[in-house]
Amino acid sequence: MGSPPLFYRWSSKIIPWLGILAIIFLSVGLFWGLLIAPTDYKQGDVYRILYVHVPSAILGQSIFMFMAACGLINVVWRAKISGMMLKSAAPIGMSFTLIALVTGSVWGKPTWGTWWVWDARLTSTLILLFIYAALIGLYSSIDDKTKADRGVSILSIVGLAIIPVIKKSVDWWQTLHQPSTFTLTSSPSMSPEMYQPLLLCVIGFYLIFAFTLTLNLRNEVIDRERSKNWVKQIFVN
Amino acid sequence: MLLQGTDLQILTQPLLRFDMRSSVLDWLGIILKRDLIIAFRRSSTYITPLVFFLIVITFFPLALGPQESLLSSLAPGVIWIAALLASLLAVESIFSEDFRDGSLDDFFVSLEPSFILVFAKVMIHWLITGLPILIASSLAAIILYLPLESFVPMILSLLLGTSFMSLLGALGAALSLGKSAILSAIIVLPFSIPTLLMGTSVVTFSLNNQDYSGFLMMMGAMLAIGIPLLCLLTVEALLLNYD
Numbered sequence: 001m002g003s004p005p006l007f008y009r010w011s012s013k014i015i016p017w018l019g020i021l022a023i024i025f026l027s028v029g030l031f032w033g034l035l036i037a038p039t040d041y042k043q044g045d046v047y048r049i050l051y052v053h054v055p056s057a058i059l060g061q062s063i064f065m066f067m068a069a070c071g072l073i074n075v076v077w078r079a080k081i082s083g084m085m086l087k088s089a090a091p092i093g094m095s096f097t098l099i100a101l102v103t104g105s106v107w108g109k110p111t112w113g114t115w116w117v118w119d120a121r122l123t124s125t126l127i128l129l130f131i132y133a134a135l136i137g138l139y140s141s142i143d144d145k146t147k148a149d150r151g152v153s154i155l156s157i158v159g160l161a162i163i164p165v166i167k168k169s170v171d172w173w174q175t176l177h178q179p180s181t182f183t184l185t186s187s188p189s190m191s192p193e194m195y196q197p198l199l200l201c202v203i204g205f206y207l208i209f210a211f212t213l214t215l216n217l218r219n220e221v222i223d224r225e226r227s228k229n230w231v232k233q234i235f236v237n
Numbered sequence: 238m239l240l241q242g243t244d245l246q247i248l249t250q251p252l253l254r255f256d257m258r259s260s261v262l263d264w265l266g267i268i269l270k271r272d273l274i275i276a277f278r279r280s281s282t283y284i285t286p287l288v289f290f291l292i293v294i295t296f297f298p299l300a301l302g303p304q305e306s307l308l309s310s311l312a313p314g315v316i317w318i319a320a321l322l323a324s325l326l327a328v329e330s331i332f333s334e335d336f337r338d339g340s341l342d343d344f345f346v347s348l349e350p351s352f353i354l355v356f357a358k359v360m361i362h363w364l365i366t367g368l369p370i371l372i373a374s375s376l377a378a379i380i381l382y383l384p385l386e387s388f389v390p391m392i393l394s395l396l397l398g399t400s401f402m403s404l405l406g407a408l409g410a411a412l413s414l415g416k417s418a419i420l421s422a423i424i425v426l427p428f429s430i431p432t433l434l435m436g437t438s439v440v441t442f443s444l445n446n447q448d449y450s451g452f453l454m455m456m457g458a459m460l461a462i463g464i465p466l467l468c469l470l471t472v473e474a475l476l477l478n479y480d
Contacts (some may be wrong), residue, residue, distance in 0.1 A: 130427040137423050141416050147477050151412050154470050162428050169431040
């Protein structure tokens with residue numbers, strides 16, 4: 001998988017499967033969650049936004065962890081493909097984080113009465129968005145792509161080290177400034193009829209990520225290797 | 238270059254010595270001495286962040302009104318934000334001058350540890366921005382009616398926090414070498430949030446007569462991990478320019 005031509009051939013086989021699986025999981029999960037799952041006795045039907053909000057929030061965080069792992073591999077072993085992976089994953093992770101924030105405030109308006117509260121989770125998600133922006137900003141400022149990859153890798157390693165600290169400090173800060181009144185987001189007891197479709201949605205979102213990542217990565221590989229022979233062979237025939 | 242005649246001889250001689258007899262501390266001392274001389278010959282390097290800090294501090298009472306109760310409750314945050322911004326101001330100059338005139342190349346080919354070079358640069362940045370801010374912060378605390386009991390925690394938290402900011406700033410400067418200064422600010426600011434939160438918490442806790450030692454220990458731990466990790470990553474980032 002390390003070499004670009006091998007990856008390109010291998011990924012063209014796997015892409016349709018990823019797409020089909022993502023469609024299956026998402027359509028079943030969303031249909032089940034949005035139409036069949038029981039209505040919440042307190043919030044009514046509003047809670048159903050959770051089936052989009054929770055998976056995208058999970059994805060926003062785990063894509064960052066994925067990127068940091070790619071960054072570590074890129075810095076230590078100088079594996080080219082991991083740098084491209086990091087670059088291709090960044091916009092996807094940022095989009096999911098943005099979706100989580102937007103759906104969160106859409107959900108917050110009817111239930112909490114405001115679009116935004118300075119709750120620990122919201123704050124740390126917003127900071128995550130800024131970190132994504134910093135990574136993408138740094139990438140676009142360096143012309144040489146291999147160097148840009150390594151620069152972003154270095155920064156993502158710092159992010160990996162500092163994100164737990166950010167979470168912890170935001171928690172302390174929040175308990176310092178206001179009592180945590182909004183425990184809504186962290187309700188631990190969720191009925192299985194609501195939980196099962198959520199699980200399907202989360203898996204579906206992961207598959208969407210894998211699907212879009214592979215597509216992005218293929219573009220990136222072709223773009224960087226456009227002067228190589230194997231690319232010419234594919235596109236001339 | 239602001240060095241002349243005899244200084245140049247003293248300073249360049251050890252750099253040309255390839256025999257590795259000099260210890261790491263000698264090397265650190267040489268860079269510190271060289272950079273301090275350069276910094277003090279151009280007074281704007283250490284006066285600009287200081288004046289910037291005091292101007293920002295002055296703007297808050299002007300914008301928010303001079304009520305004593307309001308200002309003293311806002312003082313921790315105001316001082317901390319001004320300190321963060323002021324220490325970011327000089328970030329660009331950490332490596333750019335040496336990169337432009339080629340001294341950085343000489344440092345790298347001198348066979349001396351580049352980790353020490355970065356560490357020395359961080360120390361210099363702290364000495365010319367962090368230390369003046371630390372001294373000026375007592376003045377800022379008086380202007381903003383911060384109670385006298387909170388002075389010591391404020392100084393302690395700024396001491397740890399500005400040092401960590403210098404480390405982060407060096408990484409930002411190395412990554413954005415030769416590019417706009419605003420880029421390094423955008424890179425560094427999201428990562429400085431824990432420092433800001435814990436630093437202001439220290440001062441706020443001391444205002445409320447609560448125990449703030451936990452935050453200080455946490456900031457110290459961040460600094461202890463940050464020195465090796467961030468210096469190594471900064472070396473890595475600098476080497477990006479020498480492929």
